[in-house]
Amino acid sequence: MIDYPSTFSENILSLPTAGLSQDDQAALQQLADQGYGLYYGLTKQYAEAIIAMALEADIREYCPRDSAERFASLEATQQWLGKKRGMFLLLANSAGGQLELAGYGWAGAETSAEVTGGQTTFAVRIGQKHQGNGLATPFCRLIVDGAATMYGGRDFWLETWGSNGGAVHIYHKLGFETVAEKAAERPTADGSRVDDVRVTMKLANELLPNET
Numbered sequence: 001m002i003d004y005p006s007t008f009s010e011n012i013l014s015l016p017t018a019g020l021s022q023d024d025q026a027a028l029q030q031l032a033d034q035g036y037g038l039y040y041g042l043t044k045q046y047a048e049a050i051i052a053m054a055l056e057a058d059i060r061e062y063c064p065r066d067s068a069e070r071f072a073s074l075e076a077t078q079q080w081l082g083k084k085r086g087m088f089l090l091l092a093n094s095a096g097g098q099l100e101l102a103g104y105g106w107a108g109a110e111t112s113a114e115v116t117g118g119q120t121t122f123a124v125r126i127g128q129k130h131q132g133n134g135l136a137t138p139f140c141r142l143i144v145d146g147a148a149t150m151y152g153g154r155d156f157w158l159e160t161w162g163s164n165g166g167a168v169h170i171y172h173k174l175g176f177e178t179v180a181e182k183a184a185e186r187p188t189a190d191g192s193r194v195d196d197v198r199v200t201m202k203l204a205n206e207l208l209p210n211e212t
Contacts, residue, residue, distance in 0.1 A: 001152045004084035004108055008077075009041035012089060015142060019149035021209055027138035034133060035093045036102060038142050040150070042087040047077045049101040056128045060189035062164050063125060084108055086151050088143045090126070090135060102130040103139055107147035107156070114180040114200040118157035120147065122203075137170050144174070148208040155205060161186055162197030176201040 015038040017025065031038060042050075051073065053059065054066035070080045081087075090103035105124035112118045124140050147153035158176065160167050163186070172178075179202050186196035 002150055004086050004151050005041070006082050006084050008044050008047065008081065010043065012039040012041040012043060012046065014039055015088070015146050016150065019209055020142075020145060024142060024145050024209070027141050030138050031090070031135065031142075034135070036135065037091050037093070037099070038139070038146075039089045039091055040086060040146065042077075042081065042089070044074060046089055046101060047071070047074055050104050051077070053101060053104065053125070053127050057189050058128050058131070059125050062161055062167075062186075063123075064187050064189065066125070083110070086147050086153075088139075088146060090130075090139050092130065102127050103135060105139065105143045107143060107151065107153050112157050112159075112200065114159075115155075115157040115202050116179075117155050118202060119155040120153040120157070122147070122156050122158045136167075137173060140170060140174055144203065145209050149210075154208065156203040156208075158201050160199050160201070162199050168199060171201050174203070175207040176203045 028038065051071045054071045060067055069076065071077050085106045085108035088105045089101065091099040092102040094100040103124065103126040107120055107122045109119060110121040122144060124136065124143060126136050144156055158171065160171065162168065178199055180200040182198045184196060184198040185193040187193055
């Protein structure tokens with residue numbers, strides 16, 4: 001087991017398979033069959049790619065804090081990493097043999113007033129170019145289980161919006177249960193605000209692989 005990183009890494013590494021379940025192995029194979037690989041760590045090069053992806057309309061619609069705060073710049077990203085965040089990258093094999101960012105996600109130590117005993121925050125994004133390929137479910141599974149086996153993550157929780165039905169469905173499919181729902185105004189990509197429901201969810205530890 002290793003500590004959550006708190007700064008940029010020199011290189012990205014393939015997700016280790018030790019400790020992953022058969023379902024996780026199948027998820028990795030599903031991604032590989034479609035030309036994608038899962039890596040962990042965050043170099044400055046891929047941070048620049050995340051900064052660009054965070055500006056996409058689909059991400060800004062439900063996750064405006066990515067472009068406005070977390071990944072507004074390399075300096076902002078470094079400050080965010082300082083909170084101890086394990087970054088996971090979904091990379092596609094492109095035509096020139098280069099690895100292209102297709103999605104990003106993270107897990108890290110953080111509590112929530114809405115989740116009794118919640119210890120590990122979790123989030124995932126899929127780039128607009130790669131949506132509709134069935135990537136979100138295996139990517140989410142591997143972030144959670146990878147963080148559990150590598151960093152000892154437990155008591156995972158997340159926040160999403162009720163109007164983001166696709167995301168809510170995937171989280172329920174993976175075993176997350178809703179623990180709180182509150183009416184709230186959601187900031188949107190165009191800077192306006194709309195009425196929505198803030199949904200907080202938690203994953204039972206029994207669904208996680210054992211720590212290594």
